[in-house]
Structures are given as C-alpha cells and as structure tokens.
Amino acid sequence: MIIVRVEPGPLDAAAELSVLAELGGGALASFTGIARSDTNDHGNVTAIELEHYPAMTLPALDALVQDAFARWPLLGCVLVHRTGLVPVNQAIVVVGTASLHRAAALESTAFLIDRLKTGAPFWKKEHRSGGSAHWVEARSSDDAAADKWGQ
Amino acid sequence: MIIVRVEPGPLDAAAELSVLAELGGGALASFTGIARSDTNDHGNVTAIELEHYPAMTLPALDALVQDAFARWPLLGCVLVHRTGLVPVNQAIVVVGTASLHRAAALESTAFLIDRLKTGAPFWKKEHRSGGSAHWVEARSSDDAAADKWGQ
C-alpha cells in the first residue's frame, strides 16, 4: 500500500496514517513536520508558503518511496506533502511506514524525510507578522542528513 | 509535556499522540507496536497477553523518558503501554516525541522503543487459535538494538 500525494488543503496527520494500521504489520513509524512560529526581527512567522514544481513533485516523491521499499521490507508507506499557504501549527508533511520489523519502519521513516528535504522540489517562504515574506535558506545539516544514507 | 502510562484497555494511538502537535515543535515522530497475527504449527495468534511488574513498570518507563530528555532537546514525550489481553491488530505500545529538530524527534523515538524492549518489565504471551498459549522468547537482536545507544 503506497499513498503519495500533494495536498493543497489542511492535512490531518492521524487520518493519513490510519491506513498503515490495517496492513498486518507489527511496527508503524511516522514523522510529521509542522509549520512553527519562531520569532526574529521581522516578527513572528504566521504562515509558511510551499511552492513546488508540479511536473516533478509526485515523480520525485514516488521515486523516494520506491527507494525505501528497495532498502527495507515495508508493507506500506504514506507520504503526503502540503502545498500553498500553511498557517503555523498546521502540518506541512506526513511520512509513515508499516513493517513487520520496527527497525525497518523507524529507519525508512527517517530516510524518507531526510531525502525529501534535499531531493523533492519544494521551497518554503516564511510570512511574518510584520508583513514581510522571506525564502527559507537551505541548511547544510540537511545535506549531511541526506548523504548519510549513501547512494 | 510528558505522558507515561500503562493502559489496561484499548489504546488509540492517534489520540495519544495528538497532544504532541500542540507544543510548538516543528517535528513529531512516533512508533506504534501492534499485536500481529502470525501463524505457526499452533495456529494463528489471536491475542497477545501482556504481563508486567506493576511496582516497577512506571518508574522504569519514566526513567527511559528522562534519559531521552537528557540526550535530546525534546518538547514533549508520550509513552503508553498496554497491559492484559490485546487482540491482534490492536496497539500494544505507542511512543512519540516532539522537538524543534527532526533528528531529535526521530532518534529519541527509536531510542525509547529500543530501550523499552529490553529495559521495561513486560512479558508477552501469545494466545493461538488452537487454544494453546506460549511465552514469547526474547531476541538477541533486541539486545543489540538497545546496546547501540551506549550508556
């Protein structure tokens, strides 16, 4: 069971992940990334805008999931990424896997989010309470996290 | 926010984890262990019975959570373990953490379930469709997974 989707509206993490519980696997792992409200000189973050490359996004996410299935014995995978304007405290991305083995579920979930961060065509723009908006800079720590999984 | 509980009744993983979404962290990770129905010469597993050591269980789980907070910058943790008879396809354990950082959430979740498997006083007995019941044997792979986190 593979669910890969781009979601323009609100994302209910628990509902997205619920399908994984019915696959007969003993181990479910998940990661949810949430738009958070940190503060700097430009004010609080009020929303994160997600731009993406529609012609590439689903193929890129699907390739990540296929790679995870090739590396671990998985029974299912859910990978849903929000697009457009995401108010703070709402989910941006939900990743989950089901397996007979807990290490497979935990590791594949970490793999998918690490690789998504550097390999899927999404770009974040922070909207601040002062009215300004700023593109989020990529972090070298994300490259390091993605690289640790090898080829 | 720390929730550590032993639950004699059905365990709703999504409901248990929902509190983690409201802590202002950008990263939530979780693991859910489910009673699964494998088959051998004694028939299908119909339920897993969880025995525990009441005087020790909560202190042991709480010590694991404190250890996780000492190792990673966490905003919250949920650790709920079922006791008694768990029919197949129901959750046995739910672990979740919230952090500003995804590596902290993912690693602490893996740490907690790895250490729980070898350090918390629970014992599983499989009930089979043939009417027999068998204590589950500990696995050396669980010791190895717990040991990889060091002291």
Next chain:
Amino acid sequence: MHIVYFASIREAIGLDGEQADFPENAATIANCVAHLLARGSVYQAALADRSKLRFALDGHMATEDAPISGAQELAIFPPVTGG
C-alpha cells in the same frame, strides 16, 4: 525479603511471590538463587537456565552479583519482551 516471580518463572514455580528469610550470609542475588535451588525440583526446574534469569531489586534491574543489602523486594523473571 519478599520475592516476586513473573511470566514463565511465575508459572513454573506456581507462585506470584513469597516471603523468604535467607541466612545473613546470603549477600548477593546469586546467593539467594542458590538457597531457592536448595528447596528442590520445582525451583530447580523453574530456575534451571541461569542465562535466562533476570532480576530486579526494589524495582531496579540488577545482575546476579548485585548485593541485596537492605532491599525489600527481589524480582526474578525471564528476559523482558514488551513493546
């Protein structure tokens, strides 16, 4: 000292727990186990595989060589299998 048993060891001994008064020279968990083995075949069968015995003193995991000094409760059980 109070002794409690769990899982397969509880079933093999046929008791959830019992009061045991070990002599003063029973200084470690291993000494206590030796006294239990001296009680006969039920204990000998239940505690036969020493590599599969685990212990806790007053709710803290302990190894066979741990001193029991002052502990109120000794727990004897097989390797845990929760999660």
Next chain:
Amino acid sequence: MHIVYFASIREAIGLDGEQADFPENAATIANCVAHLLARGSVYQAALADRSKLRFALDGHMATEDAPISGAQELAIFPPVTGG
C-alpha cells in the same frame, strides 16, 4: 527548450518560465546558464550565486555539467527546502 524558474529565482527573473532557443553548441546545463547570463543584469543578478543554483532536466535533478541532449524542460531553482 522550455525553461522554468522557481522560488527566489522565479521572483528575481520575474517569470515562471519561458521558451529559450539555445545554439546547437550549448551542450550542457552550464552552457545554457552562460547564455542566460549574457542576456543582462536581471539574469546576472538572479543567477549570480552559482553555488546556490540547482537544476532539473525533464523533472530529474541534474548537475551543471549534465548534457541537455534531447531534454524538453530545464528547471532552475535554489536548493530545495521542503519537508
């Protein structure tokens, strides 16, 4: 060849995408970028920091030295920041 821009590069160039007919000797992504830079200050500003340019050919991530042979669409964008 169709070119598409995303995020800060899209905003700096002021276009979502455009049709570009590069000469036959523009064999790699780097050659195409050189032709875009030759168009003047808007492109030079948008594409100034080469270390922060990323590319895709027909929806697959590619590096600057990749041959464009036959590709329909070149995408130019900053490092991705999803998830």
